[in-house]
Amino acid sequence: MPDSPTPAPAEAEIAALRAEIDRLDDAMHDLLMRRSEVVGRLAGSRAKGSGPPLRPGREAAVLRRLLARHAGPLPRDRLVRIWREIFQASTAIQGAFSAAVYSPDAASAHAALAREHFGPATPMRVHPTPARALAAVSAGEASAAVLPVPSEDGDGVEGAWWARLDVPRLQVVARLPFVARPGEAEALVVAPVAPDPSGQDRSLLLIETEPGAARGRISQALADAGLAVAGLLVTRAEATTRVIAEIDGFLKPGDSRIAALPWSRCTILGAYAVPVAGDAP
Numbered sequence: 001m002p003d004s005p006t007p008a009p010a011e012a013e014i015a016a017l018r019a020e021i022d023r024l025d026d027a028m029h030d031l032l033m034r035r036s037e038v039v040g041r042l043a044g045s046r047a048k049g050s051g052p053p054l055r056p057g058r059e060a061a062v063l064r065r066l067l068a069r070h071a072g073p074l075p076r077d078r079l080v081r082i083w084r085e086i087f088q089a090s091t092a093i094q095g096a097f098s099a100a101v102y103s104p105d106a107a108s109a110h111a112a113l114a115r116e117h118f119g120p121a122t123p124m125r126v127h128p129t130p131a132r133a134l135a136a137v138s139a140g141e142a143s144a145a146v147l148p149v150p151s152e153d154g155d156g157v158e159g160a161w162w163a164r165l166d167v168p169r170l171q172v173v174a175r176l177p178f179v180a181r182p183g184e185a186e187a188l189v190v191a192p193v194a195p196d197p198s199g200q201d202r203s204l205l206l207i208e209t210e211p212g213a214a215r216g217r218i219s220q221a222l223a224d225a226g227l228a229v230a231g232l233l234v235t236r237a238e239a240t241t242r243v244i245a246e247i248d249g250f251l252k253p254g255d256s257r258i259a260a261l262p263w264s265r266c267t268i269l270g271a272y273a274v275p276v277a278g279d280a281p
């Protein structure tokens with residue numbers, strides 16, 4: 001026997017609940033208008049300095065704080081989506097913002113990730129190679145590029161954008177999606193702005209080692225220097241062995257632990273806020 005449907009609340013009860021929702025909408029709208037005014041003041045203040053208004057670390061810190069106090073039936077990823085739209089609207093108040101997305105086709109997972117992160121109102125252009133997406137940012141045609149996460153097998157010479165990144169002018173500033181979806185596509189955001197710490201970050205260190213350097217030796221050298229390795233990617237092309245080490249924490253140029261490494265060619269590619277767990281399935 002199917003469950004009998006819950007009896008509909010009486011008309012008066014529905015009207016009362018809708019009136020309560022209307023009052024809450026007004027209160028939320030008032031707060032959004034006030035928030036936008038504060039963002040406008042921030043944009044006008046000298047405190048924030050020049051450059052694009054993107055502060056992914058600050059955004060991540062806000063989201064983590066809200067998620068830590070979150071309760072009730074609104075799913076965590078919906079809360080994040082609402083705030084992503086608020087952040088993008090705030091960014092747009094402070095200056096024009098657009099994204100250059102590497103995507104082999106418009107329907108790819110990367111285009112969807114970028115759209116989800118930057119919201120439907122952000123101008124976005126899809127590029128057929130990571131190099132073209134980066135060139136759009138370099139030329140000032142876009143504010144940020146969305147690029148594939150480096151991989152040991154799939155990058156090829158064309159795809160290894162991270163080996164030729166024009167740091168520190170361009171840096172990795174975020175990882176998508178911020179609410180982790182294990183097993184699904186991920187991307188990195190590169191922008192002409194230094195990353196800002198969120199309080200829980202990972203840094204990307206590009207190292208050129210001697211040809212044929214063994215993984216174990218690379219890991220050991222990083223650990224000996226006091227760096228906590230969260231991931232290690234080793235690529236070997238011709239005479240060059242390139243390593244991308246994901247290091248726990250926010251590395252700044254001049255860090256003595258980097259100076260202690262046995263390789264002279266070590267470059268911080270940027271940092272990103274460690275993604276948060278999604279809703280339990």
Ligand SMILES: C=C(O[C@@H]1C=C(C(=O)O)C=C[C@H]1O)C(=O)O
Pocket residue numbers: 039042048053054055056058059062086087088090091
């Ligand atoms: C308002 C700022 O600029 C942007 C908008 C933010 C927001 O709406 O909270 C946060 C970070 C920035 O991407 C800021 O720097 O705090």
